[in-house]
Amino acid sequence: MGSQLALKSRIASTGSLEKIFNAQEMIAASHIAQARELAQDAKPYTDAIFDAVQTLVSHTHISHPIAEKKDDNHRVAVLSLTADRGMAGAYTSSIIHETEALLSRLDKEGKKPELFVYGRRGVTYYKYRGRNLAQTWEGDTDRPSVEVADAISSALLNAYMKPADKGGVSELYIVYTEFINMVVQKVRVLRMLPVEIIGPETPKAAPMGQGASNETHPLYAFEPSLEEVLDAILPKYVRARIHECLMEAAASEVASRQNAMHTATDNARSLINDLTRKLNASRQAAITQELTEIIGSADALNNQEE
Amino acid sequence: MEVNIVSATRPVWKGEAKSVTVPAYAGGMGILPDHEPVLTVIKEGTVIVTKPEGGKLSFEVTDGFISFDSNKLTVVVEQARSLENVQRDVDII
Numbered sequence: 001m002g003s004q005l006a007l008k009s010r011i012a013s014t015g016s017l018e019k020i021f022n023a024q025e026m027i028a029a030s031h032i033a034q035a036r037e038l039a040q041d042a043k044p045y046t047d048a049i050f051d052a053v054q055t056l057v058s059h060t061h062i063s064h065p066i067a068e069k070k071d072d073n074h075r076v077a078v079l080s081l082t083a084d085r086g087m088a089g090a091y092t093s094s095i096i097h098e099t100e101a102l103l104s105r106l107d108k109e110g111k112k113p114e115l116f117v118y119g120r121r122g123v124t125y126y127k128y129r130g131r132n133l134a135q136t137w138e139g140d141t142d143r144p145s146v147e148v149a150d151a152i153s154s155a156l157l158n159a160y161m162k163p164a165d166k167g168g169v170s171e172l173y174i175v176y177t178e179f180i181n182m183v184v185q186k187v188r189v190l191r192m193l194p195v196e197i198i199g200p201e202t203p204k205a206a207p208m209g210q211g212a213s214n215e216t217h218p219l220y221a222f223e224p225s226l227e228e229v230l231d232a233i234l235p236k237y238v239r240a241r242i243h244e245c246l247m248e249a250a251a252s253e254v255a256s257r258q259n260a261m262h263t264a265t266d267n268a269r270s271l272i273n274d275l276t277r278k279l280n281a282s283r284q285a286a287i288t289q290e291l292t293e294i295i296g297s298a299d300a301l302n303n304q305e306e
Numbered sequence: 307m308e309v310n311i312v313s314a315t316r317p318v319w320k321g322e323a324k325s326v327t328v329p330a331y332a333g334g335m336g337i338l339p340d341h342e343p344v345l346t347v348i349k350e351g352t353v354i355v356t357k358p359e360g361g362k363l364s365f366e367v368t369d370g371f372i373s374f375d376s377n378k379l380t381v382v383v384e385q386a387r388s389l390e391n392v393q394r395d396v397d398i399i
Binding site: 041042044045048049051052055056145146219220221222223224228229232233236240243 | 310312313314315316317330331332342343344345346347369370371373375380382384
């Protein structure tokens with residue numbers, strides 16, 4: 001039976017922790033609304049770029065370095081998207097876990113992975129372990145701006161477009177957390193570069209004749225030239241996809257923070273309940289003991305008088 | 307024709323238009339309904355939209371591209387800013 005004073009102070013401190021967790025949960029809930037708004041605002045742009053790339057794919061054969069593999073180079077880039085702040089449950093640790101798995105897999109395939117990290121937690125983790133990081137970005141992981149996406153994609157595209165002997169890379173993998181819903185988020189590895197462009201879902205040309213396919217795909221004019229259009233659009237496409245990943249990671253981060261804080265609040269509450277029960281039991285025991293002592297001594301006095 | 311102007315951070319404007327002028331790579335390029343499908347790189351400049359009832363809207367845009375297909379024009383740019391509505395009808399063309 002612990003001392004009542006100690007129990008009381010533990011209840012008080014757990015109570016204030018509970019308040020903090022609860023506040024964090026509410027903050028996370030409000031950030032989710034922000035993240036959703038951000039994603040909705042960026043969606044028309046992303047859609048427009050995806051449509052344009054679809055058009056390019058269905059009208060021409062894309063031969064551009066961004067869409068084609070350079071096989072001669074065994075250096076690859078890995079970008080892992082972690083959080084800036086903790087208190088998000090297993091968010092960052094599962095990303096790091098998956099990144100490690102990917103790195104060792106790439107090592108086994110004889111590739112030389114270079115690590116790019118986004119998010120303070122991930123950066124701290126790797127810095128502490130003395131790992132060489134090619135480049136890092138910090139800040140705004142729960143509200144990724146277009147500027148951050150731009151910085152990341154231009155750095156990665158730079159590394160990708162560089163020739164192999166100057167430290168270029170041949171592939172880019174992104175480890176991020178996919179937002180499925182408020183409760184479920186899944187860590188995913190995506191190969192971003194070279195871009196795999198999926199054509200229109202229904203191959204219209206195959207069953208129909210030549211004339212029909214000409215009808216469904218009117219001749220497109222690309223100005224000033226196809227190459228320049230590709231040069232302009234493909235980097236934007238990569239950036240839009242990276243921005244999408246960032247936003248999805250941000251939504252997952254906020255959601256997993258909300259879940260973690262919700263669990264923490266629940267835990268704090270049940271801990272307070274347990275402690276209160278212990279406190280009551282110990283108070284009761286103290287009262288019982290006092291009563292026994294009083295009755296015992298009264299009995300002794302009575303016995304003496306007789 | 308339908309016009310949709312989007313920037314990287316947010317949708318800017320959407321609506322019907324009689325004609326649109328965009329800053330293409332080699333100078334202004336006018337687009338009227340039933341133009342041939344086109345995908346063009348554009349540079350920094352002003353996009354001018356003429357509305358069906360005659361009013362004009364202009365937008366200051368940074369680099370990007372436009373795509374026109376089945377009477378739908380999409381202007382995709384990094385940043386866009388709506389300038390003051392130009393209501394005078396004919397004198398600016």
